[in-house]
Amino acid sequence: MSHARHAAVLGAALAALVLAGLVSFALQPYGIYLLSLWAVYTIAATGLNLTLGYAGQVSLAQAAFVGIGAYTTALLMPHGVPFGVSLMLGALGCFVLGLGLGFPALRVQGHYLAFVTLALTTLAFLVMRNETWLTGGIGGISNIRRPAGFASGRGYEFLCLGVLACVTLLAWWLLRSPWGRAFMALRENPMRAASLGVDVRAYTLLAFAIGAALGGVAGALYAPLVQYIEPSPFSLDFSLALLLMVVVGGSGLFLGPFLGALVAVLLPEWLRFLQDYYLVIYAALVIVLLALCPEGLIGLAERHLFRRKGRA
Amino acid sequence: MAALLAQLLLTGLATGAIYALVAIGFSLLWQGSQVVNFAQGDFVTLPAFVMLGVMGYGLPLWVAMPVALLVSLLVLGVLFRRVLVQPMLRHGVMPLVIATMALSIFMENAMKNVASAEAYPFPGLSGGIDLGPLFLDWQSAVTLLSAVLAVLALHLFLSRTRTGRAIQATAQNPAVARLLGINVDRMILITFLINAALVTLAAVLISPAYLVKFNNGEAIGLTAFCAAIIGGFNQVRGAVAGGLLLGVTETFAATFGPDQYRAAVPMVLLIVFVLFRPQGLLGRREERRV
Numbered sequence: 120m121s122h123a124r125h126a127a128v129l130g131a132a133l134a135a136l137v138l139a140g141l142v143s144f145a146l147q148p149y150g151i152y153l154l155s156l157w158a159v160y161t162i163a164a165t166g167l168n169l170t171l172g173y174a175g176q177v178s179l180a181q182a183a184f185v186g187i188g189a190y191t192t193a194l195l196m197p198h199g200v201p202f203g204v205s206l207m208l209g210a211l212g213c214f215v216l217g218l219g220l221g222f223p224a225l226r227v228q229g230h231y232l233a234f235v236t237l238a239l240t241t242l243a244f245l246v247m248r249n250e251t252w253l254t255g256g257i258g259g260i261s262n263i264r265r266p267a268g269f270a271s272g273r274g275y276e277f278l279c280l281g282v283l284a285c286v287t288l289l290a291w292w293l294l295r296s297p298w299g300r301a302f303m304a305l306r307e308n309p310m311r312a313a314s315l316g317v318d319v320r321a322y323t324l325l326a327f328a329i330g331a332a333l334g335g336v337a338g339a340l341y342a343p344l345v346q347y348i349e350p351s352p353f354s355l356d357f358s359l360a361l362l363l364m365v366v367v368g369g370s371g372l373f374l375g376p377f378l379g380a381l382v383a384v385l386l387p388e389w390l391r392f393l394q395d396y397y398l399v400i401y402a403a404l405v406i407v408l409l410a411l412c413p414e415g416l417i418g419l420a421e422r423h424l425f426r427r428k429g430r431a
Numbered sequence: 432m433a434a435l436l437a438q439l440l441l442t443g444l445a446t447g448a449i450y451a452l453v454a455i456g457f458s459l460l461w462q463g464s465q466v467v468n469f470a471q472g473d474f475v476t477l478p479a480f481v482m483l484g485v486m487g488y489g490l491p492l493w494v495a496m497p498v499a500l501l502v503s504l505l506v507l508g509v510l511f512r513r514v515l516v517q518p519m520l521r522h523g524v525m526p527l528v529i530a531t532m533a534l535s536i537f538m539e540n541a542m543k544n545v546a547s548a549e550a551y552p553f554p555g556l557s558g559g560i561d562l563g564p565l566f567l568d569w570q571s572a573v574t575l576l577s578a579v580l581a582v583l584a585l586h587l588f589l590s591r592t593r594t595g596r597a598i599q600a601t602a603q604n605p606a607v608a609r610l611l612g613i614n615v616d617r618m619i620l621i622t623f624l625i626n627a628a629l630v631t632l633a634a635v636l637i638s639p640a641y642l643v644k645f646n647n648g649e650a651i652g653l654t655a656f657c658a659a660i661i662g663g664f665n666q667v668r669g670a671v672a673g674g675l676l677l678g679v680t681e682t683f684a685a686t687f688g689p690d691q692y693r694a695a696v697p698m699v700l701l702i703v704f705v706l707f708r709p710q711g712l713l714g715r716r717e718e719r720r721v
Binding site: 171175177220223224226227230231233234235237238239241242245248249355356359362363366370395396398399401402403405406409410413 | 467515518519522523525526528529530532533534535536537540541543544649653656657660689691692694695697698699701702705706709710
């Protein structure tokens with residue numbers, strides 16, 4: 120990709136954030152909540168995109184990492200720990216857990232990371248549900264306060280967008296650094312990258328751990344957003360939903376998670392008349408999209424535009 | 432105490448035999464066509480619902496079973512391959528893996544919409560026979576027996592018949608198999624059909640105990656993955672060993688350990704195995720392919 124195109128992608132991402140901020144002035148509280156949720160999902164999906172889209176490994180643990188971030192914030196803030204610190208601690212915890220889990224799983228070829236992360240999500244869910252002394256069990260934790268100065272719906276949305284902006288810049292810098300370029304080489308052809316001296320396992324592991332940390336950041340934002348957490352949003356279903364967000368938008372594309380999260384937030388609202396059939400139809404649409412164009416909606420749009428240009 | 436342990440071992444082996452059936456199908460698909468089927472658990476739930484549907488017309492189980500088998504062969508065998516796997520494989524393995532996850536969401540929610548979220552009872556065998564201190568219930572006995580027979584038949588088919596060996600050759604190296612004049616496409620189709628038959632048998636055997644519910648597949652599928660990996664992914668024997676090991680461990684853990692962590696047993700075992708013995712109990716190390 121050329122420099123200009125890289126810059127254009129970053130510009131588009133930041134423009135989307137500014138737009139989300141401006142639009143909120145015309146929205147009801149529920150719309151503002153949806154936009155905040157979009158920002159949270161985008162952060163989690165961007166983390167997953169590092170693992171899935173760039174390192175080419177399926178992770179089913181993103182829901183668990185979001186859960187760990189959310190519970191860390193919910194548990195620490197009442198003890199006077201500032202929001203920023205608990206966010207960092209949650210992210211750090213996820214990073215370390217990601218390293219510990221990814222290290223053995225990535226020694227083996229194949230889809231071992233998928234299975235190990237599947238196990239982690241199930242285990243984390245059981246701990247959240249059963250360890251009532253810590254997590255409140257199925258009763259959950261209520262009255263999670265938002266940090267001072269960001270208590271209103273719009274204020275908190277700006278905080279979410281601000282954190283998303285930081286994450287965007289970080290991910291953009293990461294992927295353009297020499298480190299990131301080695302990373303892309305890895306995705307294109309792991310064997311060739313290895314023969315050129317790229318330590319495939321170390322890069323994949325680091326991608327997974329950074330992705331996990333971003334899951335933690337998303338969780339830290341999620342808890343004060345909804346102000347009440349319990350185990351069920353962090354089950355395997357949410358991991359699958361996040362994976363689908365990445366592939367719907369376009370896995371391995373910088374803007375993919377932005378679009379995928381938008382679809383995941385808005386589509387259920389628009390298709391509310393489908394009621395219980397929503398997930399059936401959504402899942403079927405995703406399968407069709409994958410069969411037609413595995414690069415997701417952005418890939419589909421690019422292909423279409425390119426073809427137009429070619430004809431003209 | 433010894434009697435209790437023997438009793439638990441028996442129950443565990445019966446449960447494990449069902450896990451083994453599902454895990455074998457999972458391994459076969461993986462070997463035969465690189466399909467990691469994340470909807471494998473839901474593949475067990477579908478024939479169970481088909482059988483309940485047929486029995487809803489007042490027909491007996493022995494009529495419902497062949498109907499369910501036929502539907503499975505058609506939908507989970509032929510259609511699954513034609514509609515989902517074949518168009519997707521040209522994009523590589525990753526989109527296919529994600530697509531089977533979407534398929535799982537699709538199947539679970541479709542079954543929920545059709546059959547509601549209720550758990551339906553399923554006819555099984557009651558009673559049993561007293562063997563001194565041991566009580567052998569008919570359901571466990573029949574489960575073990577039919578699973579053993581199925582595995583044995585599959586083993587003989589794969590190792591003794593021409594078609595079976597052709598399937599193995601296809602799994603090991605499709606390119607060479609094709610050079611040797613094997614109809615690779617047909618062999619892969621047979622693999623899918625075997626999987627469809629295995630999940631149907633598993634549905635008959637597991638449903639009396641687990642009832643039939645739209646999301647039962649989550650737990651069954653998870654355990655089957657674990658069984659396949661713990662046993663050694665690239666071997667049918669491995670899947671059997673893994674399934675039995677998990678069935679027994681789970682039964683013992685549920686009796687002597689905290690019940691709310693019963694579902695954690697296969698997961699913890701899986702992580703331990705990936706840490707210390709990634710090739711599984713009986714597996715060989717997989718080699719990298721360029």
